[in-house]
Amino acid sequence: MSFTEAWPGLRGRQRERDALSRLLTAAKGGRGQALVLRGEAGIGKSALLGFLAEQAAGCRIGRATGSEAERELAFAGLHQLCGPYLDRLDRLPGPQRDALGSTFGLAPGNAPDPFLVGLAVLTLLGEVARERPLILLVEDVHQLDRVSAETLRFVARRLTTEPLGLLLATRTTFPGLPELLVPGLSDGDGADLLAAALTGPLDPRVRDRILAEARGNPRAILDVPRTLTPTELAYGGDPGPAAPIQATLPATRLPQTRPLLLVAAADPTGDVPLLWRAARRLGLGTGAAASAEEAGLIELGDRVRFRDPLLRAAVYRTAALGERRAAHRALADATDPGADPDRRAWHRAHAAAGPDETIAGDLERSAGRALLRGGMAASASFLATAAALTPDPARRARRSLDAARAKAGAGAFAEALSLLALAESGPLDEAGRARAGLVRARVAYRSGGGDTLPLLLTAARQLDLIDPMPAREAYLDALSAALLAGHQASALPDPAHQVARIVREVPGPDRYPRPTDLLLDGLAVLGADGYPAAVPLLHRAVRALGGDALTMREAFRSSGVAAAVAADLWDDEHWDVLSRRCLDAIRRAGAFGLLPAALAGRAVFQIHSGDLPGAATLVAQVRWLTGPAAGEHPDVRTDDAAGRGTEGRGRAEVLLPAAWLAAVRGDEQPAERLIAEALDDAKARGAGVAAIHAARAVLCNGLGRYEEAASAASDAVAAPLELGAPKWALAELVEAGVRSGNQKAAGRAFEQLSAMTRAAGTELALGVEAGRRALLRNDRAAEDLYREAIERLGRTRIRVERARAKLLYGEWLRRVGRRADARVQLREAYEELALMGVAAFADRARRELLATGETVRKRTVAAEGDLTAQEEQIAGLAVQGLTNPEIAATLFISPRTVEWHLRKVFAKVGVGTRRELRRALSRRQAQRPA
Structure with missing residues (x-):
């Protein structure tokens, strides 16, 4: 699944969206139309097909995709389109029925007349469309078998009064039909798309180089965050994975240009003066650059720009190791140590042939600056490289442990465990061994590695006498694990109560408790003494963690748990602030492995706040981050396609918010499927079961299936101390109990609910x-x-x-x-x-x-008549009270575009203010007949 396929809300593309909206309107009005979308690979044709499918509420959607493997199989593409409707063959005239039947092997006969086949397909699709408007989406038309392609052309040219729309996407020309050429994105839209896809900080020079080489191609833009690590995004370095074009690499025919191209590929910034300085150190003259430009391999203007990013990667990957080291050495020598010491150290590290304490020391010093510039992931990469280049065993063990801690903090769990093994194989003192135990426990906890409470408690106890601060943080992790997962968090009986009792015995800070200390103490009271006793301290902790004085470390370490606590306290203001702060902190840290959980947590808040489009965008981001690489299409995948460490929890982080979103929307079949999958996954992990039951209670209450809602809510409240979900489920249980006639169950649930809501206040x-x-x-x-x-x-x-x-x-x-x-x-x-x-x-x-x-009557996409789908969406968000910048952020467009659309809406509806718009839309809705 590509990012543009998964992400709701296209960047730009207003011309294309308007054209597709016109096709949809015509089809719904009984005026059949066909349109060809033509554009290069990755330009966004699939996303536009997806846009039309999303807008086609009330229509039947048919799909077909050309495939090189089936290109020689006659009628293979037609079978994809017509196969679901062959039960209607008996409605066709006899000759057409026989022609189509023999075509698909349903009846004996000779090779049918192509004209009859075309008529039969047209008649069959027209029959289907008369039941409900039919939108046919055909992708990769250039890969269709010839007969199917010609038949589709025949059908498309004869669409007249059928409520049928045909959209054909292809890389090549498809003559004889209206065509819409899909160009690259504008510079602004491309930059917005890249920014939305990033998982961490990005060097502006690297960004400019990426956008220049992508030339507006969304796939080229979006492949970058999936193939480069946060360090490479913040500093550059490795230009990406090996490109599958080695055999045709033009540089092989120009050997004199290869050293220069290699230096250009090894520099991520595209800095032309730097390229010239490094080239001179390698004895390269201007002739090599001229030859490369004449061959169309690179352009040397305001920056170095390769013909495409794959060429950059291919040049680098096909070079010998010694050649790459020489290029990095030249770049290091050409880099000003005062202006850019970190990038110079990085190039020196890539040029090193063996351990070198001088370079390792420079990298360790750079790691501190990298934390501010590129986030925790970038800092961790500097530390890991420093450890690898350290000759002294004791120092190498310490640096490996520091790198493992940073990798674990960034969510790169596999790399953290590998570094941890290196650290533990060296000479570590008692404090080092205790910290190593904490890293191992945190990796297990954050990656969903089963019963982690004993590991966390053991690590916390070992650190008690050595360093109280990380010890208390370990206790907070242990208590959070117990309270977020409920009674299934551990094999320990009543884990939250047991961990809380242990924490209560741990001395707190003598003076000036940190916000995290308040949070730990409040959760301990919750686990030991119950909800009403803990509320005052938890409110104090949430307010402290939601304040402006919070440090980056506190935001990164604790805001996620604090957001869950705020939800538990029905404190929507701090739930909003802290879930947003958690996501922002993890993005700034470049902690790719922790980003899916932060996105999921923020999505759950947005679902409850009614921002379902925003929540859908976040869920799509989670799918993209944890899902397969382009070209693969499983619904959910648990490993990280980019190999950067979302091990173990990706499936849960997709399923939970997706299930809640479908439940609140009331999408019965998708919601039931997602809830069933999420419940199986939660039971396997021993965490999150109550939240899934609560989502099903919401779904069933919305659908009026009150007895099922009561059953699901009862299951959700079985773990009353679990944060969040059981409290929400109590409210659902009251409603379901009353509506299903079970007043006693409703009354009991209300008594529990009231005790907590009055305490929360x-x-x-x-x-x-x-x-x-x-x-x-x-x-x-x-x-x-x-x-x-x-x-x-x-x-x-x-x-x-x-x-x-x-x-x-x-x-x-x-x-x-x-x-x-x-x-x-x-x-x-x-x-x-x-x-x-x-x-x-x-x-x-x-x-x-x-x-x-x-x-x-029910609202539909076309319910506003003369408003386009985009105008209706923007109008709906405006009357909900969102500002233009908030609407722009929700729909991933610019505030200026929002303003332009609203002016059109006001003119069409005949109003001048948002208050008048709300009344006008209400009147228009009320005036429509049932």
């Missing part, structure tokens, strides 16, 4: 409690409680819960016979839920509105 907690308490009341007090819930939840960031409170209030009003009042609440609930994409709950509101006598 936040607007979100008290709003949730008021809404669920109202469900249990049948008197006039229920109305006051519903109003209180809506008012309190309106002051929070959890918009889904507020819209659901309006739905519950509207349902109650209808049941007590107040239809006019019910319509107001139900209409608002429906509008808000539909605009957020919370479809199942929106449909509940729609059904209730119909029961009051109001006419309303």
Whole structure:
């Protein structure tokens, strides 16, 4: 799966999107159209096909893909397109039925007339389209068998009154049909795409070189973060994996240019003066550069630019080791040690033929600066290289341990264990062995390596007498593992309680506790004494960790756990701040291996806040980071395609937020599938089971399957101390219990919920409690409680819960016979839920509105009539209260583009402000017939 296929929201491409929207509108209106998308490999044709598929709500989607392996098999492409619809063959006229039947081996007969086959395909697809508009997406048309390609051309030229759209993507010309050439991205869109895909800091000169060589090709841009390590992104170095073009490398015909090309390939910055200085040190004249430019291999303008990035990689990888060392030595000698000491040290390290303490010392000093410039991953790479070049065994063991700690912190777990083995094979003192034990325990914990509590506790105890600070951090890891995973976290009985008791016995800091100390103490109280006793200290810890004075180390180490604690406290403000801070800290650190978990945590907040497009983008990023390389298509893969260390947990970090997203959307079949997969994975890992059950409770409550919702919620609350999920599930259990007629179960759940929400005391907690308490009341007090819930939840960031409170209030009003009042609440609930994409709950509101006598129909992509799909999406986000920059960030477009679209929306709808826009969209929706 390529990044552009996985990532919702294209960069730029407004011209192409408008063209596809016109094709879709025409097809829905019964005006069949065909369009050819032509562009080079990786230019984004697949992403545009995916865009059309996403926009085609209410349509049937058909797909086919050309394949070189089937290019000689006649009708192979047609079989992909027509195969799902062959049960309708009996509707075709006899000659056409016979022709298509013999074509696909369903009936005896001679080779059919191509004209009859074309007519049969046209008739069959037209029959399918009359049931529901049909959008056919054909990829890699240039790889189709000849007969299928010609038949598709025949069909495309005869589309007239069928509700059928045909989109053909190809690298070569496909004459006779309307064509849309797909160009490269603009410089701005390319830079935005690269920035969105990065997992760590990027040197501006490296960025400029990448964009220049990519020439706007999205795949060329997006291959970079998957093939380069964070160190290479921040400093350059290795130009990437071996390119599969060695046999045709033009440089082999120009041997005099190869040394110069190798120096250019070894320098990631594209610095022309640096290239000339290094070339002179190798005795290379200007003639080599002229020959390379004449051959079209490189361009020497404001920077060195290769014809394409694969050529750069091929030049470097096909060079002999001695040649590469000579090139790096020349670059090191040509680099100013005062202006760029770290890159000079890196080149010297690549030029070294054996251990060298001088170079190792320079690299160790560079590691500190690299932490600020390139993040933890870059620092770890400097330390690892320094260790490899260290001649003294004791110093090499210490540096290997330092590198292992940094690699583990960056999430490169396999490399961390390898370095740890080197460190432990050398002479380590008692403190070194204790720290090595902590690194091993943390690697096991963060990579999902089974029961890690004993390892963490042992490491913490060993460090108690040596260094209290890392000891307390180890205890925090152990307690977090127990509380985040619930009762399945360990073979220990009641692990959270046992670990909490151990932590309570550990002396804290004498003065000025750090925010992480407050968090550890609060979690210990939670595990030992329960929720109400821990709330005051946990609130204090969350506020401290959410403050501006937080250090980078504290943000990196603790903000993720603190975000989970904030969710547990129903503190939506700090849940938002800390989940964002955790993600930002990990990005700045270049900790690729920890990024999927941070993205997943942030996605869960955005799901609850109602930003489902933003959450979908984060889930797609997790899939891309943990998924397969381009060309492979399993749904979820657990290893890291780039080989950079997401070992062990990638599957969970994809499945959990994806399951929650599908559940809140109400996508029944995808949600059930994802929930089942996520539950199997969580049970295997012994962690996260409650969160998956809670997601299913939300799904079933939205779909009105209340008994199933109650069962799922009951399973979720089985581990009451687990952070987050059991508390949310209690609210779902109250609703499911009341709606399914199990008042006793609802009452018991509410008692537990109320004890915690009143202890938490936040607007979100008290709003949730008021809404669920109202469900249990049948008197006039229920109305006051519903109003209180809506008012309190309106002051929070959890918009889904507020819209659901309006739905519950509207349902109650209808049941007590107040239809006019019910319509107001139900209409608002429906509008808000539909605009957020919370479809199942929106449909509940729609059904209730119909029961009051109001006419309303489901919203679709085309529901706004004269608004394009993009305009409707932007209008929906605007009426939700998002600013132009927030809309731009959500949709990955510029604020100026948002402003331009909103001006068009205002003109079409006839309003001048966002408040008027909200009312106008509501009126347009209410006026539509059922």
